[in-house]
Amino acid sequence: MSAAEARSRRWAWVALYLAIVMLLAAGVYAAGQRVDYSWHWERVPGYVLSFDGEELRAPFDGFVTLGADGRSLRLSALRTAETAQITGFDRLVVGEGELVFEGDVLAIQAGITPGPLAWGLWLTLKLSALSLLFALVIGVVAGLGRVAANPAARALAATYVEAIRGTPLLVQIFIFYFFVGTVLDLSAFTAGVAALAVFTGAYVAEIVRAGIEAVPRGQMEAARSLGLSYLQAMRHVILPQAFKKSLPALAGQFINLIKDSSLVSVMALTDLTKAGREVVSSTFSPFEVWFTVAAMYLLLTGALSLWVRRLERRLAHD
Amino acid sequence: MTETLIEVSAVSKTYANGVVALRDVSLAVRKGEVVCIVGPSGSGKSTLLRTLNALEPISSGEVRVLGQAVHDPRTDLNRLRAQVGMVFQSFNLFPHRTVLENLMLAPRIVRRTEAAAARERAMRLLGKVGLADKRDQHPAQLSGGQQQRVAIARALAMDPAILLFDEPTSALDPEKVNEVLDVMKGLAAEGMTMCVVTHEMGFARAVAHRVVFMEAGSIAHVDAPERFFGPQAPPRLREFLGQVLHG
Numbered sequence: 001m002s003a004a005e006a007r008s009r010r011w012a013w014v015a016l017y018l019a020i021v022m023l024l025a026a027g028v029y030a031a032g033q034r035v036d037y038s039w040h041w042e043r044v045p046g047y048v049l050s051f052d053g054e055e056l057r058a059p060f061d062g063f064v065t066l067g068a069d070g071r072s073l074r075l076s077a078l079r080t081a082e083t084a085q086i087t088g089f090d091r092l093v094v095g096e097g098e099l100v101f102e103g104d105v106l107a108i109q110a111g112i113t114p115g116p117l118a119w120g121l122w123l124t125l126k127l128s129a130l131s132l133l134f135a136l137v138i139g140v141v142a143g144l145g146r147v148a149a150n151p152a153a154r155a156l157a158a159t160y161v162e163a164i165r166g167t168p169l170l171v172q173i174f175i176f177y178f179f180v181g182t183v184l185d186l187s188a189f190t191a192g193v194a195a196l197a198v199f200t201g202a203y204v205a206e207i208v209r210a211g212i213e214a215v216p217r218g219q220m221e222a223a224r225s226l227g228l229s230y231l232q233a234m235r236h237v238i239l240p241q242a243f244k245k246s247l248p249a250l251a252g253q254f255i256n257l258i259k260d261s262s263l264v265s266v267m268a269l270t271d272l273t274k275a276g277r278e279v280v281s282s283t284f285s286p287f288e289v290w291f292t293v294a295a296m297y298l299l300l301t302g303a304l305s306l307w308v309r310r311l312e313r314r315l316a317h318d
Numbered sequence: 319m320t321e322t323l324i325e326v327s328a329v330s331k332t333y334a335n336g337v338v339a340l341r342d343v344s345l346a347v348r349k350g351e352v353v354c355i356v357g358p359s360g361s362g363k364s365t366l367l368r369t370l371n372a373l374e375p376i377s378s379g380e381v382r383v384l385g386q387a388v389h390d391p392r393t394d395l396n397r398l399r400a401q402v403g404m405v406f407q408s409f410n411l412f413p414h415r416t417v418l419e420n421l422m423l424a425p426r427i428v429r430r431t432e433a434a435a436a437r438e439r440a441m442r443l444l445g446k447v448g449l450a451d452k453r454d455q456h457p458a459q460l461s462g463g464q465q466q467r468v469a470i471a472r473a474l475a476m477d478p479a480i481l482l483f484d485e486p487t488s489a490l491d492p493e494k495v496n497e498v499l500d501v502m503k504g505l506a507a508e509g510m511t512m513c514v515v516t517h518e519m520g521f522a523r524a525v526a527h528r529v530v531f532m533e534a535g536s537i538a539h540v541d542a543p544e545r546f547f548g549p550q551a552p553p554r555l556r557e558f559l560g561q562v563l564h565g
Contacts, residue, residue, distance in 0.1 A: 226428065226473070
């Protein structure tokens with residue numbers, strides 16, 4: 001087969017792929033039209049990014065005095081001598097001499113502000129990134145325990161891994177939120193990070209163990225024969241190689257972590273999923289909102305796998 | 319009388335499944351001596367070598383290296399091992415590090431040598447094994463013979479009093495064997511104390527001060543090479559040598 005022939009055959013398969021994807025999309029679209037549902041995609045973008053502008057609110061009760069140029073206003077407190085100068089707005093909501101109360105909207109400052117879905121995405125990102133960091137630490141320590149010579153360390157690590165892998169994450173989240181969170185007086189966010197880190201750590205431990213066991217025995221022997229201690233050999237010789245071998249598995253686990261973080265929405269945490277639920281209840285557009293939420297998760301997981309693929313390429317020298 | 323660096327006294331080793339690897343083995347190696355250990359596979363020669371730096375635990379007896387009881391739990395094994403270099407059949411270079419980093423790793427971590435001093439010493443040793451131009455390559459980019467020469471330089475980087483070789487040429491293509499043996503001959507000529515498990519009878523005959531013949535976990539015969547390979551050797555040894563040399 002010539003090169004040109006091979007290329008054209010390749011393009012034929014790409015075309016088939018595109019055709020199938022488009023057929024599926026058309027099917028979903030047709031199904032959407034058939035059900036008794038009025039689509040309002042135009043409602044969704046405002047919940048991701050809001051173009052309504054930022055509301056400037058009254059810091060206390062008082063009377064409004066407008067500036068001569070219409071670009072500033074002064075608020076004189078009702079009962080004290082306090083005054084506040086408010087500038088930099090684009091649209092006034094109140095009039096001259098009007099009595100306003102603390103928290104009332106005085107003016108609107110134009111600009112793009114994150115909507116609830118964007119805030120949810122941000123919380124999910126923070127939650128996942130922090131959990132990932134701690135899961136990695138817990139996983140490496142537990143993984144080292146799994147391969148340790150000491151029977152106590154081995155049994156402890158095995159118990160941790162089995163207990164975590166044998167119970168549903170949702171149940172663990174409830175335990176962390178209601179029991180651990182109460183005992184240690186943790187915020188919902190801290191409890192969420194802890195639950196996700198402890199859960200993911202157990203899987204990371206197994207990945208780390210497999211990675212360490214995949215490094216040839218001779219590596220440890222060579223390092224020890226040069227006088228390195230067990231931990232020095234682990235740190236400088238074994239773990240760097242184990243990490244490289246387990247990078248694809250770790251990436252998969254961390255993509256799971258991002259997705260699993262949606263379960264913490266059962267606690268009082270407005271992550272992307274919880275934000276989606278809230279937006280659904282105010283828009284009555286569940287189809288559009290959940291498609292949008294799914295796309296936003298895909299954005300996070302896609303970015304992570306892209307980054308891991310680049311990291312793999314950078315480490316692929318030997 | 320030069321000092322004895324290695325003293326193996328009545329060492330036995332039995333695996334948990336009852337297999338006897340070493341049976342009442344005693345051997346002393348003096349400073350500057352080159353001892354080659356030969357024997358059929360499974361005779362315990364590698365096991366014996368690996369008991370010398372406690373990569374292999376023993377069941378009974380005692381191994382003293384540089385005056386210290388190797389298998390005594392109170393011995394600072396890391397310190398002792400830093401003075402006993404080991405070269406493996408499968409090289410065991412660190413694949414994630416460059417050649418130069420392979421040589422600098424242990425001095426930097428174990429001896430806390432300054433980077434500049436460690437680098438200078440590493441470069442000198444790479445020059446000695448003829449691989450100074452490979453310093454920035456990774457082990458996978460080198461031939462087997464080159465990797466084994468780097469492994470020897472890596473062992474030398476810790477300035478060891480003793481070098482142990484565990485079948486250093488067995489994993490090499492035949493045409494790469496001599497470049498490694500030449501480096502080892504150079505070390506022997508400098509007076510390095512060496513224990514070499516090998517199948518290279520030519521090397522043993524030319525370089526060793528004494529040759530040890532092991533069979534079924536015991537030392538069956540020890541002699542100077544001219545007599546070891548001569549007509550006065552016991553029949554079983556001559557049979558083995560005949561198989562190795564003409565097989």
